[in-house]
Amino acid sequence: MKFFIDTASLDEIRAAAELGVLDGVTTNPSLIAKIVRDPSNFTYSDFKEHIAKICDIVDGPVSAEVTTLKAEEMIAQGEDLAAIHENVVVKCPLTVDGLKAIRHFSQQGIRTNATLVFSPNQALLAAKAGADYVSPFVGRLDDISTDGMGLVEQIVTMYDNYGYLTEVIVASVRHPQHVVEASMIGADIATIPYPVIRQLANHPLTDAGLKKFMEDAAVMKR
Secondary structure: OEEEEEOOOHHHHHHHHHOOOOOEEEOOHHHHHHHOOOHHHOOHHHHHHHHHHHHHHOOOOEEEEOOOOOHHHHHHHHHHHHOOOOOEEEEEEOOHHHHHHHHHHHHHOOOEEEEEEOOHHHHHHHHHHOOOEEEEEHHHHHHOOOOHHHHHHHHHHHHHHHOOOOEEEEEOOOOHHHHHHHHHHOOOEEEEOHHHHHHHOOOHHHHHHHHHHHHHHHOOOO
């Protein structure tokens, strides 16, 4: 399973890349907003420059989301974003207009990520439209007492049934167990916030064992 980091923070992306486990990056307008000190002065040109900086750090897919809801505007903006770097993946919402844009991009050889997916029907449409990636949001489904990982399992099964090449990105990951469950189901990718990536490496027994090892090593004769 591939690991993407779900953030727009350059510092977090660099830190995750240094671990040697990072395969790509996903961003969205909310993540961009978190790292902007003065949103009133943050322009679309600034946004494109920020995406370019991310591409300089990670040699892998970088999802950049469109910020409009009409198909023709998504297409214009998506083509502009795709021109930033060969690793840019245009992220489109799973709506009727989003599907139209995804189909256009597929025909033009521009990679896409169908985002805000919350049902197997949406995921099936994304694959048929030619999306390269589909992003079911498991955490947000869990928040409303719905089985987010159950949705991932449905999508993986459907795609396997019909040989769709669309890769499943488990998104809205909230904790390490989401990552474990995604890997057991057979999802292609998990896109993970940096704090959760760090949690994947932690275990209390590892900490206890290291403490004991260090104590014993300290009494050795030098």
